[in-house]
Amino acid sequence: MARITLEDLGGLGEEEDEEAAAAEEEGDEEGEGARAQLFAHWEAVASAHRVSLPRGERRAGAAEGAAGPSPASPPPAPCLADMAGPIAQMTRRGRLREPVPYAALARQDEGEEAAYEERQYPAGKWACVTKGEPMYEQSISMSFMKLMRYICKENSIGCYLGMTVPVLNEIHLTKEGTKLAHEVLTAFYLPAVFQQDPPIPTDPEIHITERAPLRVITRVFYGMTTEETILREISLFWELLGSTDTVLWETYIVATYENPSIPQRRNEIWFIRRVE
Template sequence: MYLLAGFVGCLLFLTVEAEVGKCSYLPFKTETSQCMLYNVTCKCDTYEARHYEAATWVTTTVRSWSMDYACYVAFMRLYKYICGENDQGKSIEMTSPVVMKIGEEKWLWEEQDYQMSFLLPKEHQAYPPEPTDHDVLIYKSPAFDVYVRSYGGWMFSLSDSHQSGELMYDLEMSGASFEPDCHFGIAYNGPKTLFNRHNEVWVPVTGKPHCPYK
């Protein structure tokens, strides 16, 4: 399975055109000029539900017992692609967010597949350059809905595990229907940004988004 295949039962097909646009439209700062835009469908005290349109991504999978190690290996593969390791030799603009698909939590010594994806900029959404590395693939995600929890600092395995666990607990308590077997770790900032960092956890919505109001 490719990255982002988890958005309705973890496997769907391309349906509509991507909404890739200016990052300045988002309520938080990034270092890139183009981002994946979204609509907030509902919001409560502990999370919000968002709708994203379909999009084209470049993705890779790393099998490891460590999310942090997998992040490094996957990032370098994808970074080489946007730096010109593609069939057109083109340098491609970095975008936000960087997305990591993570399966259900396992024991520390158990390996699992981690799938990282870079969003392709608007000018490459329809006809992206093909990767020359066989471990790097182009993937077209469908439109999807996710529950979102935002947090600051750095996205490591421990922070992601804590935040995803808190989000799933809140969803259970609220009676929301969601996909429990995978979630997505989302990073909007590069390593040189030390302050005001923005990270997210995405959990795929099943059924109709649900955000209770107190």
């Protein structure tokens, strides 16, 4: 499925969102049609991000056969029936997004805009999933689908938890520094109301983690987040900062804020300050 970020769900086309939300509540034939239209939209986004979204229930071995999945096949995803509820839920309620708290420490301007900004993020509880699919887009798609279901209902209180932004994707460079390692950690900051007592995920792959305070240097970029664009942005940021040993060189964070259907959506690359 699409590289569905927390933002992706909240930022679908306004008309599609409202129709699908009303459809779920009314439950009539027109509603079914509106839902089908919304899911078709998600399938199209998914396809663009190299992840398949089956429409029916997955049967063990049905897609793979005895020999397992083809190396060229997109990774299996939860079927459309499984994702219908979470998609409609976040569509209906995804307008309000709580920002992850931080303190701005310094800013370097470039004309009228910030070239980069240094921030301090406090310790806090995050819901995290780690995936190691062949492509970056696939890993974060699969992780967010899991987080989406946790946020919507698949948790110990059985309720919608609310959305926060940005969603963080922690990445690592290979030893050569020319590629991204397959393993990506995707993290969702728990809303303030749940920071002291986080609902327990029903999915064993989701872990609630107390992450330490984080000091980062951030730079905004726009457009799609693929391995190619991320590597380019890391290189450009290094050119801007110059030689320094105060930040990590092997680990970075990609922060996503907006719907992937927005061609020039906002993202940030974060360089992580070394702990002194």
